[in-house]
Amino acid sequence: MNGQTITEKEAGTLRGLRIQTLSLWMVAATLVVSILIGDGIIHVMQDHRKLADMTEEYIYVREEAENLERGSDYLTDQVRLYAVTKDTAYIEEYFKEVEETRRRDKALDSLEEHLSGKDGEILNASREALRLSNELMEMEIYAMKLAALSAGEDESGLLPEIADYPLTEEELSMSGDEKSDAAVGLVFSDEYRDMKSRIEEKISTVTDGVIAICEKEQAESENIMRNALIRQSIYTVLIVILVIFSYIMIAVLILRPIRLYVNCIKNNNFLEITGAYEFKYLAATYNNVYEMTMEQQNMLREKAERDALTGLLNRQSFEQLKESLRNPAKKLAFLLVDVDVFKAINDNYGHDVGDQALIKVANLLNDNFRKGDYVLRIGGDEFAVIMENTTVDKKQIIREKIDAINEILKHPEGDFPEYSLSVGIAFSVKGFHDELFNQTDSALYHTKENGRCGYTFYDELIEK
Numbered sequence: 001m002n003g004q005t006i007t008e009k010e011a012g013t014l015r016g017l018r019i020q021t022l023s024l025w026m027v028a029a030t031l032v033v034s035i036l037i038g039d040g041i042i043h044v045m046q047d048h049r050k051l052a053d054m055t056e057e058y059i060y061v062r063e064e065a066e067n068l069e070r071g072s073d074y075l076t077d078q079v080r081l082y083a084v085t086k087d088t089a090y091i092e093e094y095f096k097e098v099e100e101t102r103r104r105d106k107a108l109d110s111l112e113e114h115l116s117g118k119d120g121e122i123l124n125a126s127r128e129a130l131r132l133s134n135e136l137m138e139m140e141i142y143a144m145k146l147a148a149l150s151a152g153e154d155e156s157g158l159l160p161e162i163a164d165y166p167l168t169e170e171e172l173s174m175s176g177d178e179k180s181d182a183a184v185g186l187v188f189s190d191e192y193r194d195m196k197s198r199i200e201e202k203i204s205t206v207t208d209g210v211i212a213i214c215e216k217e218q219a220e221s222e223n224i225m226r227n228a229l230i231r232q233s234i235y236t237v238l239i240v241i242l243v244i245f246s247y248i249m250i251a252v253l254i255l256r257p258i259r260l261y262v263n264c265i266k267n268n269n270f271l272e273i274t275g276a277y278e279f280k281y282l283a284a285t286y287n288n289v290y291e292m293t294m295e296q297q298n299m300l301r302e303k304a305e306r307d308a309l310t311g312l313l314n315r316q317s318f319e320q321l322k323e324s325l326r327n328p329a330k331k332l333a334f335l336l337v338d339v340d341v342f343k344a345i346n347d348n349y350g351h352d353v354g355d356q357a358l359i360k361v362a363n364l365l366n367d368n369f370r371k372g373d374y375v376l377r378i379g380g381d382e383f384a385v386i387m388e389n390t391t392v393d394k395k396q397i398i399r400e401k402i403d404a405i406n407e408i409l410k411h412p413e414g415d416f417p418e419y420s421l422s423v424g425i426a427f428s429v430k431g432f433h434d435e436l437f438n439q440t441d442s443a444l445y446h447t448k449e450n451g452r453c454g455y456t457f458y459d460e461l462i463e464k
Contacts, residue, residue, distance in 0.1 A: 071103030310362035
């Protein structure tokens with residue numbers, strides 16, 4: 001509306017001038033401003049690229065600082081696991097990290113490269129973190145030596161780093177259990193935790209320093225870009241004014257809206273409310289009708305995809321979901337869930353109570369599984385859950401979820417009947433495939449044939 005008012009005022013000042021002459025001057029002025037805009041765009045793109053490069057660099061530096069901490073934490077995990085379990089695989093993983101993976105050393109080398117000449121305090125903190133981590137290794141090797149001896153390991157078969165670590169006569173004379181307790185005590189001691197805290201403090205210093213530098217350079221770059229954008233805004237305003245002056249009222253209020261409406265209709269979009277009053281009224285009316293139509297279509301689509309009783313995705317959605325998950329790179333868990341003694345609930349308590357039982361199962365499945373998991377009702381009393389990015393190492397989590405649901409169902413409030421769920425679970429590392437359903441169904445059948453109210457993992461079933 002402001003642009004329209006300006007055009008009318010300026011049109012009044014141009015009385016007597018030839019449109020052709022004015023247009024030529026406008027074209028010349030437009031070309032000059034366009035050149036300025038083009039030059040400004042180039043500079044903005046360059047400044048943006050510099051800002052992006054700088055941000056990427058500091059994200060990388062921050063990740064390297066975190067890698068330094070991850071490497072130290074990984075060593076801690078391995079030595080603690082070995083001290084508790086005496087499984088030599090953890091020793092191998094420990095020294096593989098130290099000698100091959102070398103996350104700590106590589107992270108420090110990367111920090112040295114990227115922060116050289118920028119902030120000596122950050123580099124010193126990084127070096128100190130690695131130094132403390134190396135000091136901590138002495139305690140960790142000490143603990144591994146005690147743990148190895150407590151497990152009856154032959155010193156000649158130990159890695160040189162462990163075999164050569166000296167123990168006192170008193171330590172050597174301790175019983176196996178005393179050595180084991182001493183090893184565990186070392187890696188869970190206050191001194192050990194204090195060293196870990198000091199490492200974390202140094203890494204926090206690195207991270208905070210990187211953020212501070214990044215924020216400072218970002219502020220400087222943003223200031224440069226802000227000034228460039230202000231210039232661009234001025235040029236843009238000039239070009240818009242020149243364009244407005246170069247057209248007559250009909251081009252602005254009639255021809256332009258018609259052209260926009262044609263494109264919006266072709267692209268199945270809302271009409272832009274612009275132009276004369278009549279066109280705005282037309283666009284608003286069309287948009288209202290279009291919006292109501294879209295809402296009706298969405299309601300119909302929702303009804304087609306959702307189960308009317310529970311609100312869960314239905315069998316049709318399940319078939320579509322299976323096709324979308326046929327991705328050999330996807331790792332997922334598939335659960336088939338059957339309501340135990342559901343027919344007895346319907347027969348003894350009526351269909352209304354049966355419906356409430358199904359709704360309760362649907363709500364419990366939704367509450368206990370992740371928001372990103374797919375919970376579906378695929379039959380009368382049959383449900384399914386698809387968990388993406390889930391592998392066999394998450395079995396205990398799944399067990400706990402099912403146990404928690406069954407615990408609630410077996411202890412209902414009031415006069416509501418007691419019931420439970422039987423579940424079959426199978427995992428896939430190559431997306432959803434035809435055999436996965438059969439595997440899960442077999443596991444479910446085994447659960448129902450062996451007392452119900454529980455779960456069966458297919459991989460455990462075939463091992464029996």
